[in-house]
Amino acid sequence: MTTALLILIGIVTLALIFDYINGFHDTANAIATSVATRVLTPAQAIGMAAVMNVVGALTGTAVAKTISRDIVAPGIAGDLRLVAAALVAAIVWNLITWWRGLPSSSSHALVFSLVGAGVAAGGWGAIVPKGVNKTLLGLVTSPVLGFAVSMILMGVVLWLFARHMRPGTVTRVFRPLQVFSAAFMAFSHGGNDAQKTMGIITLALGAYLGSTLDTVPTWVVLSCAGAMGLGTATGGWRIIRTMGFKVVDLKPIDGFVAELSAASIIEGASRLGIPVSTTHVISTTIMGVGTTKGYKHVKWQVAGRIVIAWVLTIPVCTALGWLCFRAAQLF
Template sequence: METVLVLTILIVIGALAFDFINGFHDTANAIATSVSTKALTPRRAIILAAVMNFVGAMTFTGVAKTISKDIVDPFTLQNGSLVILSALIAGIAWNLITWYYGIPSSSSHAIIGSIAGAAIASAGFGAIHASGFLKILQALLISPILAFVVGFIVYSIFKIVFKNNNLPKTNKRFRYIQVATAALQSYTHGTNDAQKAMGIITMALIANGYADTTDIPFWVQFSCALAMGLGTSVGGWKIIKTVGGKIMKIRPVNGVAADLTGASVIFGASALGVPVSTTHVISSSILGVGSAHRVKGVKWGTAQTMLITWVITLPISATLAGLTYFILNIFF
């Protein structure tokens, strides 16, 4: 079997593994608030998230096209197979490390940083598609800030509208609404996060001569959606505990505000075809809601730890991918 074909198969397997891991790593964020408020049992929340992630992943391909062409040019990428395989290995490694320690790190930062790092190791900084890469970085930077602000505003409106309502009764009603908002947030997660693996596989198909367009083949879309859904079904309890309880004490009304905020920002990004970190967006929306509810009630120490992880993820994953590329280059 030709080396190129073997590498392509390894990349497809690696990309599906990345999506599977993403399922239990990042999807935990989408259902954390509904589990923490007991709006849904963990089992039902995971089943709901798995189904809605699959549906979301089958709905959009814009983000996948952005990933396949805006970081590097797959048509001119040197040693494309090794670059992409190195990126996947580094991204998976960082995801597993942060999952093990229960840190809600960004899979988006990990894979985007990894692609850039491996490409630079292969052909220098000239391999990076500057304008496209800058557009992605802007989306990654702006989206959590937007989520914080929108979360603050949404919960401030909730406080005004429901200020005269009985709190226990209001929370009971919002617990039912949370089922819908958890489903919505899981759906939007699928529209953005599952797209990244689709883009990576398509990039490999182009680089290795098996495709001549950035259009996403149906089998790629379906297999990535399935991998994401299956990964979600495994669950991500460590990250659920961090997002659902260690940022602030979440009540149903807080959860609905955070879910609506996260879903709207993520869906807006998917509609524009830009990848964002669902981890950043959801966590920032909870921080925004928490700040509007009671600033002292937010556990800023946890937020600081998450922020540090967010900042270091991209450069660490880029470095890991570069080192992985040099190692693989010895054998292939």
């Protein structure tokens, strides 16, 4: 067995570990609102999210192709150490933010760890503007859309239903609807997030084979879907508490609107090949829903901590990716 093959096996293993960590790190994205509103028990919510994450992960590869071809130039990305360094950096940041209970972006952690490793390997000229710009577009627009769409949709739903029904009736109507929206949220999360790992494994396979792969191998799709589903089943209770209980006091109607808004935005981004942060989107839809109740209904101090984690992810992961690649060059 050659050294290159051993490194490839190590990278695939690391990638699946990242995917697993992504699953339990981002469990809150799919189930925090349904747990907070008591529409589903924690066990029911996690089980449903795990299944729907796997199903969503099997529905496309557009985001995977962005990661594998449009972040780092193929000539530079051919170094297996670069891929390994990016994975290690992203895993480190995911574990730090998970431990602190901060819903940061696993997606942007991976992309900008890859950018940092790419800069260390070949300078800024090694970075492909197309993919990075697409990621930054998603970074900027998806939270804004999440906030705006959820506010508008909440206003429409309140006008159509809440003004004609008693609060107890509204809750009874929207409890089953929130089960649907939570499932849709888990589906969209699997469809966007699992593809990042598919992309990184495809990038490593291309580096090993000495050519860029045009398609994502089936075994890569299946293994990434399975790893994310398993991670989701493990749960991420620290972040669930932040997202579901500390930002806004939620009711089933609120959870339905927040999840439906977020899932629609994420699913649209997946079809366009844009790697977005499911964490960013669901966080801002929750804030948008809360704002319709009045400014004081959103706990802005907690929301501020979430924003800080978002802002820190890009420079920290770029630096970590750079450092990890420099360390890998010593071996």
